[in-house]
Structure formats: C-alpha cells, structure tokens
Amino acid sequence: MKKMDETSTTQKLVQWVFDSQWTDIDVSIKNSVASSWMNWLACALGGASSPDSDRLIRALAPFGHGDAQLIGRAEKFDPANAALIHAFTSNILDFDDTHWPTGIHPAGTVASALVAWASQTVVSGEDFLHAFLLGMEVECRIGLAVSPGHYERGWHITASCGVFGAAIAVGRLMRLDPQQLAWAVGHAATQSSGLVASLGTMAKSLNIAHAARNGLLSAQLASHGITANDRVLEARFGFFEVMGSRPLDESICEGLGQNWIASHNTYKPYPCGFLLHPTLVACLAIDDTPIFALDDIEQIMVNVHPLSKIRADRIHPVDGLESKLSLQHAVAIALLRGETGVRNFTDEAANDLVVHACREKIRIIADEGLGTDEARLVIHLQSGRVITRAISGAQPPMSPQALEQKFRELVAFGAPHCNSDELLETLAMFPQMANAANLIAMTIPQS
Amino acid sequence: MKKMDETSTTQKLVQWVFDSQWTDIDVSIKNSVASSWMNWLACALGGASSPDSDRLIRALAPFGHGDAQLIGRAEKFDPANAALIHAFTSNILDFDDTHWPTGIHPAGTVASALVAWASQTVVSGEDFLHAFLLGMEVECRIGLAVSPGHYERGWHITASCGVFGAAIAVGRLMRLDPQQLAWAVGHAATQSSGLVASLGTMAKSLNIAHAARNGLLSAQLASHGITANDRVLEARFGFFEVMGSRPLDESICEGLGQNWIASHNTYKPYPCGFLLHPTLVACLAIDDTPIFALDDIEQIMVNVHPLSKIRADRIHPVDGLESKLSLQHAVAIALLRGETGVRNFTDEAANDLVVHACREKIRIIADEGLGTDEARLVIHLQSGRVITRAISGAQPPMSPQALEQKFRELVAFGAPHCNSDELLETLAMFPQMANAANLIAMTIPQS
Structure with a gap:
C-alpha cells in the first residue's frame, strides 16, 4: 500500500x-x-x-x-x-x-x-x-x-x-x-x-x-x-x-x-434557514403576548448579523421555498400565529394577505456587533408599548x-x-x- | 408564455x-x-x-x-x-x-x-x-x-x-x-x-x-x-x-x-493540450533536420506565453495523460521522432528513457511578449549550430x-x-x- x-x-x-x-x-x-x-x-x-x-x-x-x-x-x-x-x-x-x-x-x-x-x-x-x-x-x-x-x-x-x-x-x-x-x-x-x-x-x-x-x-x-x-x-x-x-x-x-x-x-427546531432562527427565538420569547393582531403592530426593527441581512432580508418571498429564507416572513408568522411549523412556510403562507401586510412593517438592520447566532427585536405597538427581546449566543441544544x-x-x-x-x-x-x-x-x- | x-x-x-x-x-x-x-x-x-x-x-x-x-x-x-x-x-x-x-x-x-x-x-x-x-x-x-x-x-x-x-x-x-x-x-x-x-x-x-x-x-x-x-x-x-x-x-x-x-x-492537429501546439508547430517547421539524435542536442530553450508555462512546464510527466500537458515531452517526441501522433503520448512514451533524457535538456521560459498561440524555439546543438524557429499568430485552420x-x-x-x-x-x-x-x-x- x-x-x-x-x-x-x-x-x-x-x-x-x-x-x-x-x-x-x-x-x-x-x-x-x-x-x-x-x-x-x-x-x-x-x-x-x-x-x-x-x-x-x-x-x-x-x-x-x-x-x-x-x-x-x-x-x-x-x-x-x-x-x-x-x-x-x-x-x-x-x-x-x-x-x-x-x-x-x-x-x-x-x-x-x-x-x-x-x-x-x-x-x-x-x-x-x-x-x-x-x-x-x-x-x-x-x-x-x-x-x-x-x-x-x-x-x-x-x-x-x-x-x-x-x-x-x-x-x-x-x-x-x-x-x-x-x-x-x-x-x-x-x-x-x-x-x-x-x-x-x-x-x-x-x-x-x-x-x-x-x-x-x-x-x-x-x-x-x-x-x-x-x-x-x-x-x-x-x-x-x-x-x-x-x-x-x-x-x-x-x-x-x-x-x-x-x-x-x-x-x-424550525423549518427554515438557520440564519432566521435567532430572530424566531426572540419572537417566541415574548411570554405575555404570544400572538398579535396585525393592527396591533406599528413597526418592527430586527437587528441581525450582516450576513443574515444579505441572505434573508426578503420582504415578499414569492413562494414557500423562498419564505424559508425571509426574516420578515419568519417574524410575521411567529408573531401573528405564535407557531413556526412546516405549515407556516408553504406557498399558501407566503401569499397570505395578513402575513404580507405584516411583513411590510418589518425592517431588517445589519448589525456588526451581533454574531450569526444573535438577534435583537424591537416591536413598536400601536398602543405605544415597545417590546424588546435580544438573543445572545448559542441556543441550548435540542433535548432528546x-x-x-x-x-x-x-x-x-x-x-x-x-x-x-x-x-x-x-x-x-x-x-x-x-x-x-x-x-x-x-x-x-x-x- | x-x-x-x-x-x-x-x-x-x-x-x-x-x-x-x-x-x-x-x-x-x-x-x-x-x-x-x-x-x-x-x-x-x-x-x-x-x-x-x-x-x-x-x-x-x-x-x-x-x-x-x-x-x-x-x-x-x-x-x-x-x-x-x-x-x-x-x-x-x-x-x-x-x-x-x-x-x-x-x-x-x-x-x-x-x-x-x-x-x-x-x-x-x-x-x-x-x-x-x-x-x-x-x-x-x-x-x-x-x-x-x-x-x-x-x-x-x-x-x-x-x-x-x-x-x-x-x-x-x-x-x-x-x-x-x-x-x-x-x-x-x-x-x-x-x-x-x-x-x-x-x-x-x-x-x-x-x-x-x-x-x-x-x-x-x-x-x-x-x-x-x-x-x-x-x-x-x-x-x-x-x-x-x-x-x-x-x-x-x-x-x-x-x-x-x-x-x-x-x-x-496534435493529441495534446492546445497550449503545446505552437511549440510543436515550431519543432515541425525545422525542414532540413527533421529528426535529431539525443546526443546531437545540447540544450533547448522554449519561450511561451506565461500561462503556457504555468500549465505545461512539466519536465517529467508520470504517464501518458500527463505527457499531453508537458511542453518538454512535446518537444522531445517531435525532435527525436519527427512525429506527434497518439502513440507518442502514451505511458510508454512518457517513460521512454531517451525521451526522458531529452526532456532534461529543455528549458521553458515565460515570455510576456508572446500570445498563447505563439512560441519561440532555440535549439543549441552539440555541433555548435543554433536553430531558431518562431511561430507567430494563429495557425491556418485544418483543411477539409x-x-x-x-x-x-x-x-x-x-x-x-x-x-x-x-x-x-x-x-x-x-x-x-x-x-x-x-x-x-x-x-x-x-x-
């Protein structure tokens, strides 16, 4: 040999x-x-x-x-x-x-x-x-x-x-x-x-x-x-x-x-691009108001690593496949539906009119200070209330x-x-x- | 549509x-x-x-x-x-x-x-x-x-x-x-x-x-x-x-x-990498002495486009496949055998001892002044004679x-x-x- x-x-x-x-x-x-x-x-x-x-x-x-x-x-x-x-x-x-x-x-x-x-x-x-x-x-x-x-x-x-x-x-x-x-x-x-x-x-x-x-x-x-x-x-x-x-x-x-x-x-844990996950974790960490109505929301600012913005700042994905790479879509379905399963990343979900309207209220900001496994979410509600969630560092691994x-x-x-x-x-x-x-x-x- | x-x-x-x-x-x-x-x-x-x-x-x-x-x-x-x-x-x-x-x-x-x-x-x-x-x-x-x-x-x-x-x-x-x-x-x-x-x-x-x-x-x-x-x-x-x-x-x-x-x-016209072709044309353009004995040759200088040197300056190809990308091999078989057919780029030809010895006498020089379709050949014979051939510009296309x-x-x-x-x-x-x-x-x- x-x-x-x-x-x-x-x-x-x-x-x-x-x-x-x-x-x-x-x-x-x-x-x-x-x-x-x-x-x-x-x-x-x-x-x-x-x-x-x-x-x-x-x-x-x-x-x-x-x-x-x-x-x-x-x-x-x-x-x-x-x-x-x-x-x-x-x-x-x-x-x-x-x-x-x-x-x-x-x-x-x-x-x-x-x-x-x-x-x-x-x-x-x-x-x-x-x-x-x-x-x-x-x-x-x-x-x-x-x-x-x-x-x-x-x-x-x-x-x-x-x-x-x-x-x-x-x-x-x-x-x-x-x-x-x-x-x-x-x-x-x-x-x-x-x-x-x-x-x-x-x-x-x-x-x-x-x-x-x-x-x-x-x-x-x-x-x-x-x-x-x-x-x-x-x-x-x-x-x-x-x-x-x-x-x-x-x-x-x-x-x-x-x-x-x-x-x-x-x-x-979520059926979408991994760069969306920290943002989803941030959305799901809002304990007291897990689900929002479209009209409750005035504007949402999402700070992410620059690569996450480059890959996934997609305000209106054309279909389910593209929705899996849209930060706006991920935030919208998490906040409007309180769920993140496979049925939320379909052609139907991507073209849902309420989801569409919600995505228009979301702004993605590249933030050099964040890692790819981090995200910062600021939700301005119509009521004047502001909700902030920050996800820092790796999430715990999935349990058996x-x-x-x-x-x-x-x-x-x-x-x-x-x-x-x-x-x-x-x-x-x-x-x-x-x-x-x-x-x-x-x-x-x-x- | x-x-x-x-x-x-x-x-x-x-x-x-x-x-x-x-x-x-x-x-x-x-x-x-x-x-x-x-x-x-x-x-x-x-x-x-x-x-x-x-x-x-x-x-x-x-x-x-x-x-x-x-x-x-x-x-x-x-x-x-x-x-x-x-x-x-x-x-x-x-x-x-x-x-x-x-x-x-x-x-x-x-x-x-x-x-x-x-x-x-x-x-x-x-x-x-x-x-x-x-x-x-x-x-x-x-x-x-x-x-x-x-x-x-x-x-x-x-x-x-x-x-x-x-x-x-x-x-x-x-x-x-x-x-x-x-x-x-x-x-x-x-x-x-x-x-x-x-x-x-x-x-x-x-x-x-x-x-x-x-x-x-x-x-x-x-x-x-x-x-x-x-x-x-x-x-x-x-x-x-x-x-x-x-x-x-x-x-x-x-x-x-x-x-x-x-x-x-x-x-x-030749079964080898195209960057070798101008050099082969130069070798074959020596009308009066088409075939040389190994001992006749003292040294050979080949000037080619820099890319040709990067790709094909291979003094000792290990087999027939690599010989098709060796300027030294191409020159050796053309000058020693006066032929360039498929049987000259085989494992046998690559490992031929006379061809091997000839390749050692050949130096490849990168020349910014030449195009990829050009080559300049200078053969120093033991006799003291120097043969020079230059190939400039595209060769005529193959006839029907x-x-x-x-x-x-x-x-x-x-x-x-x-x-x-x-x-x-x-x-x-x-x-x-x-x-x-x-x-x-x-x-x-x-x-």
Missing part, C-alpha cells in the same frame, strides 16, 4: 480516515452521530412526499434505473440517483441540521450517499455510523478552513463542502485504501459546486443533492483506480486556491480524533425528548404510513444492527 | 436561443458546425476503446442502466451517463477542438449530451446541428465574458462553461420555452465546476464528462418545472459574481446571430482533407470495426437525415 505523504494536508486527512477505529471513539461522540442520524431520517421522511420531491422523481424517471430503495417511497433508482433524491427530500423542508461555525448542514450529503450505498450492500449499523461520523468530520473541517469567506463570497457551503463528506463516508464504507481515498477527495473537489444565487428556488436543495451524488460517484471512481489529483486541497489550482478564502493552514488536521468538530452538530418529538411530527407529516414507535425502537438499537438496510426497508410503503 | 426581461443578460440570451431559426443561418456557419461535429465524432471514436474508457465504464456499471447507445461501443446506459461517457471518451486523447480566445474545447460537452439525448428520441440532423451550434455559441460567449481571469485563476473552462452549452443544446432539442431555458441555465450555473488541478489525471476528462451530464440534467429538470435562479449570470452570488473575473457587461449579447463565436472553433484524414486515423485507432468510408458518406448527408440516431447506430460493434 502506497505510503501517504505527511506533508500533504489531503493525504494526512485521508490516512486518518483510513486508520480510524470505532472502538477508539468516545461514547458521547457516538451518541451525537446517532442523533444526527435520527434527525436526518426525520427530515428525509418529512420531505419524502412533498410535491417538489414528486416532481424531482418524475424528472429523473428516464435516468438511473436500479435497485436502491428510497426512504419513505416506493420507487427505486440506482445508488447515484438515490443519493441525489435523498439529499433533496431531506433538505426540502429546510428543517435539517446546522453546524453553526460554518453554516453547513452536515448530515445531508453524507447520510444521503451512505443510505443509497448501504441499500445495495450489507453494512452494519456500526460501520454506517462510523462512516457517517468521518464524512461529517472531514466536511466540517474543510468548511472551517474556508470560513467565513467561502460562504460569504457566494458558495453554498453545504454543497461545496458536503461533496467531500459524501466521498469520504462512502469511500470508508467501501474500504478504500489511502491512495484511493486521496483520489476520491480529488474527484470530489473538482466537482465542488453550488451557488448561493440558487437559494430560494428548488435548485437550492438540488445543490446538496448533486453534492451527495457526486461524492458517492467520487468514491466509486476512485475504487476503480480512476485517478485524480491526490493532493487537491493544497495543490496549485486546487480547492483552497480556487474556492477557499485564505491560505490553507495546519488547523485543518489539528486534534483529529480528539476534538470532533462534527459532534457540534445541532438540529433545527424534543428530537423525538420532531421525529414523530415529521413522520406524521411526510410519511404517515410509517410507524414512529417501531422506527424509534429500531433506531435505538441501530448500532447493533447487522444490516442497516433493514431500517431503510421499514420506511417503504407497502403496496 | 412568460415574457423574458430584456434587462436580464440571462433572459436575453435564452430568448435568442428560443427564437433562433436554422433557415436564418449562413451556410458558412452551417459548414463550420458540420466540421465541429465530424471532428467530435472522430475523437469519440478514437477514444472509445481506450483503457481509461474501459475503466470508466466498469466503474459506472452499477449506475445508469438504460437504452442510450454509446458511440463505438456495445454497452448501453441512461442518457445522463451516456453523456458523461461520451464526453470522457471524446476528450481522453486530448485531440478534440479549441476555441483559442477562451481555451474552451467547445464541442465536447455539447455533442456528448446531444448524442445521448438523441439516441433516445427522434431528432433530425438539422435540429441536431442547430442545437449543437446554439449550445457552443452560448458556451463560448459566456467563456469570453469570464476570460482570461476565470481559466487563469484555476477554473477548467471547458467544464465550467461547457455545462451551459450542454444545457442550452439539450434544452433547445426539448423545445423548452424561454422560462424553462432560463431555469436550465440556472441549474447549469449552480453545477458549474472543474479545477485545473485535475489536469494531468483522469479527472481532467471527467471534468468535461460531469459537465455534459450536468448540462443534460439541467435541461431535464427545467423541462419538469423544477425552478432555479432564472437570472443566474448576473444575479447577486450568481455565476459572474462568484466564478467570473470581471463585471458582466453587454458584450455577451452583442451581435447574437450575426457574429457566430462558435464558428471560430478549430480542430486539433486534413480533417478527413484525422477522422480516418482516429476511426482506425479506436474503432477499427467501423467503416470510415460509410461514416464519411453518412456525415456528408447528415443535415438531411430524419433521425440522427441512425448515424450513432452505425458505430456500434456488431456482436
């Missing part, structure tokens, strides 16, 4: 992936990856039957015939298209997960590619979770090393870095050797793509979908000895030079296996009970044919399962 | 594509697209049976089952993977075509996607050539608008701009309306990718392959109403802002339908006879089961064919 070069960042990373042992990993890290898996499955089931998912599957019908099963659906595709579809359905509700320091939704590309691959071969629950963890770890470390400039410049980081996670995870499942893993990273880097201009359209979830498929394909190409640049992160005209925002430094490999970046993953509740709600919303109790019981023993595909099979509707 | 916005570059471009009529196009332009088609088919047949093509097809075997035929091969795939494979096989010899002002090889992504789509449906020869022309035109215009910074910064422009050509061409064949074409461009832009770091590995031809597939998929997604940013070229965080090198100006739409940029396509000769040679090299005479006769009447797939079918080996 070819010796990897210790002076190459790319090769050090893949050697670490190759050497990693599940038994060396702390139980708290194992628990966090299990939560990421549970949250991802909830999102994939929640989005499985959305009209947009139906439309995508119709569009792909001429392509990719095969035997890979889709989560929560009856159709089958080849593993590449199954990965693509899973990433789309698990993202379409914008309810997935968030690694706050980068803005990456880490599970999407990785789990989607893994499920697609695992449905065609026998993979133990433990091997699945291990590959999932390694994929998210590499993806987040690469993401950190290009942050914040990469996303700020217009790269949809969940896609552009997610492709690495999918390649690493599937490559690990395939037991690629370090040279092959390095090629897989090379194939992933040269397919890295996804423009922020796609946000607010179906192409946004497709960015992540392409990345899941492309990552899986990268591993498959490498497994057949198809070469790529095997030092692509640091190479001349490689990933960091072309798509990064600052010179690649050693931090990307610091504390590998000790400080698990992927274990800082969080799960969305809240995550279970989210799981049940999403199953009921998108895959009502599934039995949540049975799925939750199986998830609890997933690390002991001999064949991960048995869990996937439980989600398929019986004809 | 939704009216396109005249102030949007993206929408003006797609409206023009939608409105274009074959009958309005000058015969000289029609002839040039027919030549591009003939040259592309030659390259696809020449690369059809390469070991790298075999390897790719093995890697893709679990994916993309379908009925689309492959040029010169017996296997079938779905149209998306067929597009990918065609782009790979037609590029793997590095013998394709060149639009000099951008460095784009225009036919690759476009013809590959068109052939894949046309093999599943009935498309007339005329509609095929028209879509082919429109795809190349849009691709080259976008390429010009990001040149030279985009390629210089590290984007493999044949892939990153080729994806637009494939999307436009297949979209036109599908008779997408302007709104759908604008979405197709949005899907293409957000999948645009391809790092220059991949050059010299198999991932280089795969860049173009992914772009062909992604472009075809973009059109298919748009045809099903799957939305994308429909002003993606000029949008905030869109293609030009994120991947361009200068602000988007009006030039991209100037003279549409009058000045056909795609008609300036040229066909490679030379192109026919290239076609015959590539068919004999990569698809000896085909009858060149029959193929050339059919190509001559291609614009009158009712079904373009009949030509493709002629290339399939009979079992």
Whole structure:
C-alpha cells in the first residue's frame, strides 16, 4: 500500500480516515452521530412526499434505473440517483441540521450517499455510523478552513463542502485504501459546486443533492483506480486556491480524533434557514403576548448579523421555498400565529394577505456587533408599548425528548404510513444492527 | 408564455436561443458546425476503446442502466451517463477542438449530451446541428465574458462553461420555452465546476464528462418545472459574481446571430493540450533536420506565453495523460521522432528513457511578449549550430482533407470495426437525415 505523504494536508486527512477505529471513539461522540442520524431520517421522511420531491422523481424517471430503495417511497433508482433524491427530500423542508461555525448542514450529503450505498450492500449499523461520523468530520473541517469567506463570497457551503463528506463516508464504507481515498477527495473537489444565487428556488436543495451524488460517484471512481489529483486541497489550482478564502493552514488536521468538530452538530427546531432562527427565538420569547393582531403592530426593527441581512432580508418571498429564507416572513408568522411549523412556510403562507401586510412593517438592520447566532427585536405597538427581546449566543441544544418529538411530527407529516414507535425502537438499537438496510426497508410503503 | 426581461443578460440570451431559426443561418456557419461535429465524432471514436474508457465504464456499471447507445461501443446506459461517457471518451486523447480566445474545447460537452439525448428520441440532423451550434455559441460567449481571469485563476473552462452549452443544446432539442431555458441555465450555473488541478489525471476528462451530464440534467429538470435562479449570470452570488473575473457587461449579447463565436472553433492537429501546439508547430517547421539524435542536442530553450508555462512546464510527466500537458515531452517526441501522433503520448512514451533524457535538456521560459498561440524555439546543438524557429499568430485552420484524414486515423485507432468510408458518406448527408440516431447506430460493434 502506497505510503501517504505527511506533508500533504489531503493525504494526512485521508490516512486518518483510513486508520480510524470505532472502538477508539468516545461514547458521547457516538451518541451525537446517532442523533444526527435520527434527525436526518426525520427530515428525509418529512420531505419524502412533498410535491417538489414528486416532481424531482418524475424528472429523473428516464435516468438511473436500479435497485436502491428510497426512504419513505416506493420507487427505486440506482445508488447515484438515490443519493441525489435523498439529499433533496431531506433538505426540502429546510428543517435539517446546522453546524453553526460554518453554516453547513452536515448530515445531508453524507447520510444521503451512505443510505443509497448501504441499500445495495450489507453494512452494519456500526460501520454506517462510523462512516457517517468521518464524512461529517472531514466536511466540517474543510468548511472551517474556508470560513467565513467561502460562504460569504457566494458558495453554498453545504454543497461545496458536503461533496467531500459524501466521498469520504462512502469511500470508508467501501474500504478504500489511502491512495484511493486521496483520489476520491480529488474527484470530489473538482466537482465542488453550488451557488448561493440558487437559494430560494428548488435548485437550492438540488445543490446538496448533486453534492451527495457526486461524492458517492467520487468514491466509486476512485475504487476503480480512476485517478485524480491526490493532493487537491493544497495543490496549485486546487480547492483552497480556487474556492477557499485564505491560505490553507495546519488547523485543518489539528486534534483529529480528539476534538470532533462534527459532534457540534445541532438540529433545527424550525423549518427554515438557520440564519432566521435567532430572530424566531426572540419572537417566541415574548411570554405575555404570544400572538398579535396585525393592527396591533406599528413597526418592527430586527437587528441581525450582516450576513443574515444579505441572505434573508426578503420582504415578499414569492413562494414557500423562498419564505424559508425571509426574516420578515419568519417574524410575521411567529408573531401573528405564535407557531413556526412546516405549515407556516408553504406557498399558501407566503401569499397570505395578513402575513404580507405584516411583513411590510418589518425592517431588517445589519448589525456588526451581533454574531450569526444573535438577534435583537424591537416591536413598536400601536398602543405605544415597545417590546424588546435580544438573543445572545448559542441556543441550548435540542433535548432528546424534543428530537423525538420532531421525529414523530415529521413522520406524521411526510410519511404517515410509517410507524414512529417501531422506527424509534429500531433506531435505538441501530448500532447493533447487522444490516442497516433493514431500517431503510421499514420506511417503504407497502403496496 | 412568460415574457423574458430584456434587462436580464440571462433572459436575453435564452430568448435568442428560443427564437433562433436554422433557415436564418449562413451556410458558412452551417459548414463550420458540420466540421465541429465530424471532428467530435472522430475523437469519440478514437477514444472509445481506450483503457481509461474501459475503466470508466466498469466503474459506472452499477449506475445508469438504460437504452442510450454509446458511440463505438456495445454497452448501453441512461442518457445522463451516456453523456458523461461520451464526453470522457471524446476528450481522453486530448485531440478534440479549441476555441483559442477562451481555451474552451467547445464541442465536447455539447455533442456528448446531444448524442445521448438523441439516441433516445427522434431528432433530425438539422435540429441536431442547430442545437449543437446554439449550445457552443452560448458556451463560448459566456467563456469570453469570464476570460482570461476565470481559466487563469484555476477554473477548467471547458467544464465550467461547457455545462451551459450542454444545457442550452439539450434544452433547445426539448423545445423548452424561454422560462424553462432560463431555469436550465440556472441549474447549469449552480453545477458549474472543474479545477485545473485535475489536469494531468483522469479527472481532467471527467471534468468535461460531469459537465455534459450536468448540462443534460439541467435541461431535464427545467423541462419538469423544477425552478432555479432564472437570472443566474448576473444575479447577486450568481455565476459572474462568484466564478467570473470581471463585471458582466453587454458584450455577451452583442451581435447574437450575426457574429457566430462558435464558428471560430478549430480542430486539433496534435493529441495534446492546445497550449503545446505552437511549440510543436515550431519543432515541425525545422525542414532540413527533421529528426535529431539525443546526443546531437545540447540544450533547448522554449519561450511561451506565461500561462503556457504555468500549465505545461512539466519536465517529467508520470504517464501518458500527463505527457499531453508537458511542453518538454512535446518537444522531445517531435525532435527525436519527427512525429506527434497518439502513440507518442502514451505511458510508454512518457517513460521512454531517451525521451526522458531529452526532456532534461529543455528549458521553458515565460515570455510576456508572446500570445498563447505563439512560441519561440532555440535549439543549441552539440555541433555548435543554433536553430531558431518562431511561430507567430494563429495557425491556418485544418483543411477539409486534413480533417478527413484525422477522422480516418482516429476511426482506425479506436474503432477499427467501423467503416470510415460509410461514416464519411453518412456525415456528408447528415443535415438531411430524419433521425440522427441512425448515424450513432452505425458505430456500434456488431456482436
């Protein structure tokens, strides 16, 4: 086996992936990856039957015939298209997960590619979770090393870095050797793509979908000895030079296996862009008057991090998809309805006349003094009363009970044919399962 | 039908594509697209049976089952993977075509996607050539608008701009309306990718392959109403802002339908990177001593455009693929062997000890005073004699006879089961064919 070069960042990373042992990993890290898996499955089931998912599957019908099963659906595709579809359905509700320091939704590309691959071969629950963890770890470390400039410049980081996670995870499942893993990273880097201009359209979830498929394909190409640049992160005209925002430094490999970046993953409590969440938390923190009438409100000022204004100052989103990226819409539905579930980010909600009128009263202000996880809300009521709420710093993580509740709600919303109790019981023993595909099979509707 | 916005570059471009009529196009332009088609088919047949093509097809075997035929091969795939494979096989010899002002090889992504789509449906020869022309035109215009910074910064422009050509061409064949074409461009832009770091590995031809597939998929997604940013070229965080090198100006739409940029396509006389060609021409212009012995040569100085040095100053390429991007290798085989055919850019040639020794005598010098289509060669012989050759400006285009000769040679090299005479006769009447797939079918080996 070819010796990897210790002076190459790319090769050090893949050697670490190759050497990693599940038994060396702390139980708290194992628990966090299990939560990421549970949250991802909830999102994939929640989005499985959305009209947009139906439309995508119709569009792909001429392509990719095969035997890979889709989560929560009856159709089958080849593993590449199954990965693509899973990433789309698990993202379409914008309810997935968030690694706050980068803005990456880490599970999407990785789990989607893994499920697609695992449905065609026998993979133990433990091997699945291990590959999932390694994929998210590499993806987040690469993401950190290009942050914040990469996303700020217009790269949809969940896609552009997610492709690495999918390649690493599937490559690990395939037991690629370090040279092959390095090629897989090379194939992933040269397919890295996804423009922020796609946000607010179906192409946004497709960015992540392409990345899941492309990552899986990268591993498959490498497994057949198809070469790529095997030092692509640091190479001349490689990933960091072309798509990064600052010179690649050693931090990307610091504390590998000790400080698990992927274990800082969080799960969305609201089905919309993560940059809206602090503002929603501020709205929902108004205890004494949880619901307002339109006429009560004179004006609302929302202070947010400048990036949040750039991404999400959208006074009148044209449809449900765009409403998930509108700070004004989020504030309006939270204050008028006192609720923030998936039914508040639909085409109907986006075009609701009362919501529309409320959005016109809301002003978004870029505030250099705030982090992306902070917001400040000032509501001027017609009565003359002024309500102020400020959200500072990271919110507490979702409790196991809240995550279970989210799981049940999403199953009921998108895959009502599934039995949540049975799925939750199986998830609890997933690390002991001999064949991960048995869990996937439980989600398929019986004809 | 939704009216396109005249102030949007993206929408003006797609409206023009939608409105274009074959009958309005000058015969000289029609002839040039027919030549591009003939040259592309030659390259696809020449690369059809390469070991790298075999390897790719093995890697893709679990994916993309379908009925689309492959040029010169017996296997079938779905149209998306067929597009990918065609782009790979037609590029793997590095013998394709060149639009000099951008460095784009225009036919690759476009013809590959068109052939894949046309093999599943009935498309007339005329509609095929028209879509082919429109795809190349849009691709080259976008390429010009990001040149030279985009390629210089590290984007493999044949892939990153080729994806637009494939999307436009297949979209036109599908008779997408302007709104759908604008979405197709949005899907293409957000999948645009391809790092220059991949050059010299198999991932280089795969860049173009992914772009062909992604472009075809973009059109298919748009045809099903799957939305994308429909002003993606000029949008905030869109293609030009994120991947361009200068602000988007009006030039991209100037003279549409009058000045056909795609008609300036040229066909490679040598199977290697186009930046090596002026240097090869210089070597071959030494009339009196066409072939040298290694010991005759003391030192060789090659002056080239700085970009040519950055891309192709590679003293010892590790294999045939990398030798196609080595100025030293090109000079060595031209001077030692007096020939430049595909057999001089193989793994064997790259590792030939005499060629290796010769490459060590060659120095590449960046010369700001030269264009990419120029080179200056100074050979110091052991005898004390000094030979100087300078190549200035564009070389004359390949004559119809030379192109026919290239076609015959590539068919004999990569698809000896085909009858060149029959193929050339059919190509001559291609614009009158009712079904373009009949030509493709002629290339399939009979079992």
